[in-house]
Amino acid sequence: MLEVKSGGIETTVQDYPGRVGLLDQGIFPAGPMDDLAFRMANLLVGNDPGAAGLEVTAGGAEFAFTDNRVVAVCGADMQPRINGEPIELWRSYEVKAGDTLTLGWLNGPGFRSYVAVSGGIDVPVVLGSRATYAPGEIGGYEGRALKEGDQLPLGNTGNATPGRRVKPSLVPTYTSEWVVEAVRGPQADPDYFTTEDMEFFFSHAWTLDRNSNRTGYRLDIHQWQWARKTGGVAGGHPSNILDNGYPVGAVNVAGDQPIILTVDGPTLGGFVCCAVVAMGAMWKLGQMVPGWDKLRFKEVDIAQAAELVQQMNQLISEESLEGV
Amino acid sequence: MAQHDGQTSGVILATVPAREGRPKIVYRQAGDRFMLVEFGDMEFDLTMSFRVLGLNQALKDHGLDGLIETVPAIRSILIHYDSTRLKPDRLIQAVEDLYEQLPPFETLTIPSRRISLPIAFNDRWTRADIARYVEHIRKDAPNIINGNNLEYGAMYNGLRDAEELMEYVMATEWWSAAIGFFPGLPFLYPLDRRYAIVLPKYNPTRPWTPEGAVGIAGPCLAIYPVASAGGYQLFGRTIPIYDPKQRNAAFAENPILLRPGDRVTFGPRVSDEELIEIREAVYNGTYEYQIDHDATFDVGEYLRFLEETREEAEAFRRRQEEAAQRTPVP
Amino acid sequence: MAQERTIKSPLPGVFYRRPNPESEPYVKEGDRIEAGTTIGLVGVMKSFHEIKADSGGVVVRFLVENEEPIRVGQDLLVLGD
Structure with missing residues (x-):
């Protein structure tokens, strides 16, 4: 007990x-x-x-x-x-x-x-x-x-x-300025965000909002350019889409605010996702201090992200341990 | 090999153009372990949900190595897969192969349970949360008239009064196109377009909603599985659709009642006191949920029904649009 | 000469000088306090933690404003004898 x-x-x-x-x-x-x-x-x-x-x-x-x-x-x-x-x-x-x-x-x-x-x-x-x-x-x-x-x-x-x-x-x-590997999609450029929006996303040092927890990590408000003028049938704002499933770790943009959907997050909704944190980088989110830490997203492709997962799985093995 | 038209840019991994009997399909990269499969264009078309659920079932049955799970929504399927074992190209090919093997759309029959849920309209619990919203969040919300959203809902849709709105909610079967956001929350769409109510969302959102509350935003009806924040216009309360303590036979196998492809109707109409009694019976195990487990949904038959009711549905839609134009939005 | 020392925050979050917006502050400048006196709250992830003085003394001045975001180990107020 x-x-x-x-x-x-x-x-x-x-x-x-x-x-x-x-x-x-x-x-x-x-x-x-x-x-x-x-x-x-x-x-x-x-x-x-x-x-x-x-x-x-x-x-x-x-x-x-x-x-x-x-x-x-x-x-x-x-x-x-x-x-x-x-x-x-x-x-x-x-x-x-x-x-x-x-x-x-x-x-x-x-x-x-x-x-x-x-x-x-x-x-x-x-x-x-x-x-x-x-x-x-x-x-x-x-x-x-x-x-x-x-x-x-x-x-x-x-x-x-x-x-x-x-x-x-x-x-x-650990650090207070994190670099988090992320993969583009599903509503990144060219049809939802502009190329400039995505360049900003992958270069800006985002501050983690203090109202961040296991359901979502809020990042700074940003005035996106948007590739569309409106969300059409899904709503007035270009961040609106007809509801679809959300990937775990998605960077969901509701209006001007990006929110990383962390492990207790919502599964489905009507806002665009411009990127998804790579599975092998999710751990870093857990160590960020809300209200203080900064993070930059580093773009990786699917193959590089799969490589990260494999490296991590290799790390979590008996070979990483030693007697004291 | 799937016939990709070469429009692969950025996150679009493949686009398969529309052709006889099937809409356009776009495959989008959604991170390193998810892929989004989108049907048709960004427009509201409930029949896309039948294609989605047909393909979704085929994917589940097929058991592709490296495929973890699928998340169907109104016009898309989010596929969760293990990219260390299954490459995106292979996944796209497998989905295309399965889609090609599906029977013609008009002949699809989808397993679709029929569930009826008792409802208390304009109940005291939703009224209490609406009153808190007026007191603490927004005093002049145009969507709140006499402490409820029903009268506004009637006005926005060109209906006679709150009573007629309630009749509309009960008149149609509601198609469960997706479950999500919160555990067990159904996204329900009216199958009978002659009663398809449309409403804008709260602005700002409401920090409180009772568990079991029933609300509408856009064309979509939701039942709140847990007490939570929310943006839908509320008009009543029903019985639990989620019970983590699994206190009723309906929750014995799963604390979540509803699934994609279910059809929900609201009725009988009950008073607040009756709802309290039924809810108690749910939790002490004596209430039996009204579920027809073996029902199926015939897509061809439904398409004929849509055709037969098209004119009436169009007439209602025009009436709604006129009414919406002279009604303030929140 | 008076010995001055500070009370530090044990956790990151937002510092509150009052138990709720309608109340008086826990302590004011000039107050004499005991060890264990609550001097404020730190809110982190919707949970609130009372910050207590580790020794007695007179509150000389606050080093952070009400509702100011603070770091772990940040000095909150100066305590004198």
């Missing part, structure tokens, strides 16, 4: 890749915002990389253990401590019954920290996943963020291995 002493700002149970295959029912996949740190944490404690763990956002959470486990914390530095003693990120530790794991406030760049516990968080599987999907109030612990007093069941611990770490050269580096 994992007892929640404090849920902090927003702590949820997630698994990877979340609820895949339900887009046609209106359900985005959920899952961790930073799937790289999340999967690494699981790997460190001997879990399947996709096993259910915790996503701690913006800091401040505390957990107590009721039996012996192996834990790892990966992602943003929230000054994690076991029984008050500082521990390193990207490294597995043993905890005993009665021990506490505390995550404090953010220290340096990054915004989300991931806690993996050997055996995984054993909340019920809902529609194929344990991931918390707040818009539908399903998955995770009662479909919501964790609160003080919640008791999380844990799975059977298998080949848990404390005392391992991610090789220091392979630990991802």
Whole structure:
């Protein structure tokens, strides 16, 4: 059992890749915002990389253990401590019954920290996943963020291995100025946006709005040129189209405002999407600080984006770990 | 090989021009793991939805390696695929092959359940959220008359009064062309064009909408699966279409009630008190949802029905346009 | 000479000096406060976190405005003896 002493700002149970295959029912996949740190944490404690763990956002959470486990914390530095003693990120530790794991406030760049516990968080599987999907109030612990007093069941611990770490050269580096690989489409130029619009999109240093969360990342307002004068039958504004499905990670432009549709986002709607964040770059979104961080989009094609995914999958393997 | 006409620029991966029996199809790159397949032009044509759902079913049945899922909408299918295993060209070819093998459009029969949902018009819950909107968001919203959107809806569509608007909502079957935005939210379109109400959206949007609220914007009717923000003009409330706690047999297999291709009708008409009782019965498991699981939709028959009712539908459309011109928009 | 020290924000977000727009500020310049006194709120992702003083003293001045966006570790106010 994992007892929640404090849920902090927003702590949820997630698994990877979340609820895949339900887009046609209106359900985005959920899952961790930073799937790289999340999967690494699981790997460190001997879990399947996709096993259910915790996503701690913006800091401040505390957990107590009721039996012996192996834990790892990966992602943003929230000054994690076991029984008050500082521990390193990207490294597995043993905890005993009665021990506490505390995550404090953010220290340096990054915004989300991931806690993996050997055996995984054993909340019920809902529609194929344990991931918390707040818009539908399903998955995770009662479909919501964790609160003080919640008791999380844990799975059977298998080949848990404390005392391992991610090789220091392979630990991802965080920044406040991100470069995010993205692929054009489906309503980019030439028929919805102009070439100049897309050049601006791929060169501007966008600021992430403070009203950004798991459903969407809002970027700066921009006066687009638009290739069409109106949205025709779909509405007065050229950003309007007849409703269509939205890709996960799409940069959706509603009027003047681009919004990246993150893992809890809407599945379908009537606004254009000028680009889509490459699957292998989605993790970076999870570490951006709303209201402060800047991001530029770097254009890649489908083949280059597929290559990114393969590189990432290679990274998430035993070869990336070492004994301490 | 598909006959691409060479119009491949930017995100358009292939364009297959219209020819006898099939509309133009455009294949658009939608990132590194999605592709958007668009039928015809950007115009509202409900019959495109039948082609979409026909092809969508074929794609699901075929089980192409690397294809993850499909998202049908009114004139498009968004395909989710694994680009490390399935190259875009191969995917386009596979879709074209499947489309060519579909039976002629006029002979399509689509599995289409019939579902009827009780409705309380101008109910106290939607009125309460509309009152909050007037108090906190916009005092002079022209789409709110006497604390509801029904009277405005009647005015905008050239109907006699709110009562006639309610009759129109109940008179047609509503075609579920897509499910999305929120979990289980249906995008429903009127199959009988003689009763096809059209309305503009809220401006600005409304921060609150009750779960189960029924609203219209453009030609589309939506039922709100969860309490949420929204922009549709509200006119009533129905029973749950989404239950994450799965408290009724209708939700036993899936917390989401409706699917693309379903046909929904509203009725019987109930009071607020009756709706409360029915909703309680839904949650304690004693209410039985009215669903005909085995119904099918005959496209040819429907096309003949459209032809038979064309003149009346046109007359209503003209009446609506005149009314809309003299009605303020939000 | 008075020892001046600052209270820092533990998280990024928006700083609020009042519990809600209709209320008085939690503390004003010149107030004497105890360790543990709430001096403001930081809102992040629609959730609000109380910022408490880690020691007692007199509020000398605020270094951020009400509803100003703030960074982690940013100084919020100066506390004197």
